[in-house]
Amino acid sequence: MTIASSIFFNNNILKVFLSLVIISLSNLSFAAGEKIIYPQLNWTFSGILGTFDRASQQRGLQVYKEVCSGCHGMRLLAYRNLKSIGYNDDEIKAFAAENSVNTINDDGEVVERPARPSDKFVSPYPNDKAARAANGGAYPPDLSLIVKARPDGANYLHALLTGYVDAPAEINVPDGMYYNKYYSGNLIGMPQPLYDDGVEYADGTKATPDQMAKDVTAFLAWASEPEMEDRKRLGISVMLFLLLLTALSYFAMKQIWAPIKNQ
Ligand code: HEC
Known part of the structure; x- marks a missing residue:
């Protein structure tokens, strides 16, 4: 065996070995936790034709702002991004200005100013x-x-937010922990955030925990x-285009071969 081929051979063995290790590790991690099944909801945004429900998104922003933003940031979202869920410039400006951000003035001092539409959502903690x-x-x-960071994110999030139940008698819930039937391991450091009428919706929708979670x-x-x-x-336009192109190619092929077939 030449040196080159023995390196190739070893390399392949290494690849097979590594794949086996990876496969067995991934099986292990599945075996470690019992699989929790979340209720599967009918989201308007799932499926290939799915779109977002603007009214629901706007109510969701209200829930985020009035409930979740006390503890959770959203540092990748800028206030001006809210335009795509149906807010106009003035509303966005007012919404942003309710928060303040640190900036440096001409004398080099750190001062606070109201947030602008171009600022990212201000996080609750420094x-x-x-x-x-x-x-x-x-x-x-x-x-x-x-929602992208968790498998089956939307269903998981809805389940987690509505999954607070009394702990079974045999389970000891330590101080500062809460029992949630959908959280992996069941003990979570987040207190139940959603209660009936936790927010008051402007459009008259009843604010049940299930509705707010959705x-x-x-x-x-x-x-x-x-x-x-x-x-x-874009995906649908591309598919339609390809369909049309296939039909055209088919008829072109028929036409081109017709004289030869008819001989
Ligand atoms: C009182 C503070 C507080 C509020 C209010 C709050 N959370 Fe949490 N949340 C936490 C803490 C603390 C954790 C981390 C829990 C842990 O690691 O055990 C957490 C974790 C989470 C997680 C991660 C769960 C996981 O799979 O790791 C999600 C998702 C979440 N919260 C969503 C929300 C949403 C949505 C709201 C608003 C409806 C909200 N939270 C309101 C404190 C809060």
């Missing part, structure tokens, strides 16, 4: 340590990408993938 310190050591993750999920699903509607629209 840094991760402050966030942990305020939540008994648990870190409230940034919600900008949370709305905030619709809002966060959009935040995780704001370009989803464009992506689906």
